[in-house]
Amino acid sequence: MTITTTGLAPKRADELEHLLGSLADPANPTGATAILAADERAEMLTAGESLLHSYGLNAEFVPPELGGRLERADHLAEVMRSLYRRDPALGLGYGASSLIAGVTLWTAGAAPQREHAARLLLDGHRIAIAFHELAHGNDMAGTEFEATAAPDGLRLSGRKEVVTNIARADAMVVLARTDPGSGPRSHSLVLVDRASADPARLTDLPRFSTVGMRGVQLGGLRFDDLPVPASAVLGPVGSGLETALKALQITRTVLPAMATGILDTGLRLTVDHLSARRLYGGPATALPHVRSVLAGVFADLLRAEALGAVGARALHLVPGAASVYASAVKFEVSRLLLEAMDRLAELLGAHFYLREGPTALFQKLLRDLAPVGFGHIARAACQMSLLPQLPLLARRTWTRHGTAAPADLYALAEPLPPLPYDRLALHAGGRDPIAGSLHTLLDEPWAPEDADLRDAVAADRAKLAQLACECGQLSPVELGVGARPEYYDLVTRYVRLLSRTVCVQVWRHAEPGNFLADPAWLRAALHRSAREPHRPGPLPAQVEDTLLTELLDRRDTGRSFGLTGRPLAV
Amino acid sequence: MTAGNRDVHTWLTERVATYLRRSPQDIDTSRPLADYGLDSLTALAITADIEDEFEVTVDDALTWDHPTVDALSAALSGLVGEKRV
Numbered sequence: 001m002t003i004t005t006t007g008l009a010p011k012r013a014d015e016l017e018h019l020l021g022s023l024a025d026p027a028n029p030t031g032a033t034a035i036l037a038a039d040e041r042a043e044m045l046t047a048g049e050s051l052l053h054s055y056g057l058n059a060e061f062v063p064p065e066l067g068g069r070l071e072r073a074d075h076l077a078e079v080m081r082s083l084y085r086r087d088p089a090l091g092l093g094y095g096a097s098s099l100i101a102g103v104t105l106w107t108a109g110a111a112p113q114r115e116h117a118a119r120l121l122l123d124g125h126r127i128a129i130a131f132h133e134l135a136h137g138n139d140m141a142g143t144e145f146e147a148t149a150a151p152d153g154l155r156l157s158g159r160k161e162v163v164t165n166i167a168r169a170d171a172m173v174v175l176a177r178t179d180p181g182s183g184p185r186s187h188s189l190v191l192v193d194r195a196s197a198d199p200a201r202l203t204d205l206p207r208f209s210t211v212g213m214r215g216v217q218l219g220g221l222r223f224d225d226l227p228v229p230a231s232a233v234l235g236p237v238g239s240g241l242e243t244a245l246k247a248l249q250i251t252r253t254v255l256p257a258m259a260t261g262i263l264d265t266g267l268r269l270t271v272d273h274l275s276a277r278r279l280y281g282g283p284a285t286a287l288p289h290v291r292s293v294l295a296g297v298f299a300d301l302l303r304a305e306a307l308g309a310v311g312a313r314a315l316h317l318v319p320g321a322a323s324v325y326a327s328a329v330k331f332e333v334s335r336l337l338l339e340a341m342d343r344l345a346e347l348l349g350a351h352f353y354l355r356e357g358p359t360a361l362f363q364k365l366l367r368d369l370a371p372v373g374f375g376h377i378a379r380a381a382c383q384m385s386l387l388p389q390l391p392l393l394a395r396r397t398w399t400r401h402g403t404a405a406p407a408d409l410y411a412l413a414e415p416l417p418p419l420p421y422d423r424l425a426l427h428a429g430g431r432d433p434i435a436g437s438l439h440t441l442l443d444e445p446w447a448p449e450d451a452d453l454r455d456a457v458a459a460d461r462a463k464l465a466q467l468a469c470e471c472g473q474l475s476p477v478e479l480g481v482g483a484r485p486e487y488y489d490l491v492t493r494y495v496r497l498l499s500r501t502v503c504v505q506v507w508r509h510a511e512p513g514n515f516l517a518d519p520a521w522l523r524a525a526l527h528r529s530a531r532e533p534h535r536p537g538p539l540p541a542q543v544e545d546t547l548l549t550e551l552l553d554r555r556d557t558g559r560s561f562g563l564t565g566r567p568l569a570v
Numbered sequence: 571m572t573a574g575n576r577d578v579h580t581w582l583t584e585r586v587a588t589y590l591r592r593s594p595q596d597i598d599t600s601r602p603l604a605d606y607g608l609d610s611l612t613a614l615a616i617t618a619d620i621e622d623e624f625e626v627t628v629d630d631a632l633t634w635d636h637p638t639v640d641a642l643s644a645a646l647s648g649l650v651g652e653k654r655v
Contacts, residue, residue, distance in 0.1 A: 141610065183602065184610035184634045241610070242631055388612040396618070426630040427614040429621070475589045476612035 008564040042214040058121040061099040066118035073312035077257035084261030088368035093216035097164035101127035107247035107421040108235035128169035130160040138381040147176035153229040161220040187240035201226040212367030246424040249326035256333035257308030295547040299524035304336040305562040316416040319423040327382040334372040383491040387479040390471040396430025398468035405433035410505035520546035579643040599639035
């Protein structure tokens with residue numbers, strides 16, 4: 001079955017954008033003024049939550065066969081960008097946390113569990129994802145929370161901490177230890193229905209306050225021997241880590257992809273501010289340094305979204321390799337966003353620091369962005385999960401021609417088959433059709449004027465061969481949690497080559513006439529991601545001019561700065 | 571190196587020993603691989619080695635369900651035997 005939804009963005013993304021209305025309008029209950037006021041009070045934006053409830057946002061997280069609209073992971077990210085562009089706390093606090101719980105259910109739940117969860121979400125309720133224990137961070141296998149066997153089911157005991165919406169969720173998916181042993185079969189996921197749970201055995205912990213995402217309701221819950229039926233376990237007992245490692249590939253990919261909406265607004269606020277500002281006798285946007293930074297950030301946003309989009313499409317088309325791509329997307333997209341927002345902050349100077357005035361939203365977005373680097377999974381944990389896969393990737397793909405990915409992986413407007421939850425895998429088994437495409441790219445037709453791009457691809461192919469040499473000699477034993485710090489750089493080098501290849505492929509598969517088919521953005525993307533001892537220098541003048549012209553045109557016509565360049569309610 | 575008439579157990583022991591840069595005699599095949607530093611994620615690489623060596627396709631979580639060389643050999647003997655016939 002192929003879904004017929006085509007295009008870079010679904011039509012409903014425009015509807016949601018329209019409903020949320022103008023960010024700059026002070027009278028808009030979901031505009032910047034209201035968003036900032038809620039943030040100052042460390043509250044969720046009530047008007048935003050009501051709007052999303054009426055809109056039925058939760059249906060975005062539910063597969064179509066269960067009555068929802070979760071057809072395409074890339075479209076999900078584009079729809080959610082409308083929230084992240086305004087108030088990331090709404091994106092995470094209303095939406096993404098239920099999505100994370102959802103994907104574990106769609107992956108491992110039995111039919112009655114999936115239907116129950118879908119009904120809850122479609123009725124506008126929340127499902128929390130209760131994995132986190134402060135003492136163990138990303139070390140999921142260290143989970144202490146226990147589910148012990150009882151004659152009529154299980155008894156849950158322990159604490160879950162810093163969990164979004166746990167106090168106001170109707171259900172939660174809990175990661176619990178079901179075996180005292182240390183192996184990967186010692187944990188299970190348990191779906192806990194709060195309404196039917198004995199309240200005397202549950203104690204809400206005080207809310208955790210945070211630097212960013214201040215409105216998000218981060219809570220904790222203590223379980224004291226709470227009885228749950230045996231039917232509450234998702235999948236076989238002991239499959240908890242396996243389910244988590246598979247299902248969360250979806251969210252590790254789409255959450256950073258959604259967060260590019262933050263940079264989109266950050267860039268717009270900066271361009272607006274600097275266009276209106278006169279410094280040294282002219283507009284600030286005429287200063288060569290300012291122009292250079294803005295063009296560079298625009299290029300970084302485009303390559304972040306390109307990697308996010310291809311990563312999301314890989315979930316559909318090459319799910320067996322998604323364990324690699326999900327970690328790569330999380331690792332690289334988060335880095336691009338964090339660094340780009342910091343560069344914009346330098347341009348804004350004091351105006352990024354002010355909590356009032358027309359740029360006030362920037363400081364909130366900067367704070368709200370930070371969790372992209374550590375929330376859900378930390379960047380270093382992504383490197384750690386990629387490391388043991390490197391020798392196999394080297395042996396099975398990087399050194400020889402492998403199976404090519406379907407061309408639709410890179411043709412972003414093309415329809416996608418349904419998300420194959422059951423084909424996500426613990427490891428890619430060395431299959432990496434994206435980096436592997438470097439072997440064949442050189443043989444494809446190249447226009448004479450693109451010789452520089454072909455040279456860049458040839459150089460990347462040589463770098464991949466070099467990386468394969470180095471990684472192929474490593475034993476997986478050296479690449480576990482005790483891996484030497486210098487090995488982490490191998491991951492960084494790989495992800496750089498992977499994301500460069502993604503950009504080349506997206507450009508090659510872009511529809512003629514679309515800005516993505518213009519080699520200027522690709523030249524910028526490759527320049528910005530070149531491996532230099534220091535930061536890459538300024539873009540070539542012609543490339544910078546093309547990007548700035550496009551950037552300012554999109555600003556003037558109220559369009560997004562990402563891949564879709566679609567009209568926004570600015 | 572091909573499977574030939576070589577025993578799955580011997581091959582696996584050698585493979586693990588190579589990873590650990592030890593000699594096969596130093597591997598206690600009844601101990602979990604994790605005890606030797608092949609944790610849940612690094613042990614997954616062994617499944618690809620098995621696939622390449624015996625030209626079979628195995629479950630990605632094989633080493634999770636059979637965490638020792640002894641258990642892996644037992645799980646594989648049927649599969650590999652069938653393939654070789």
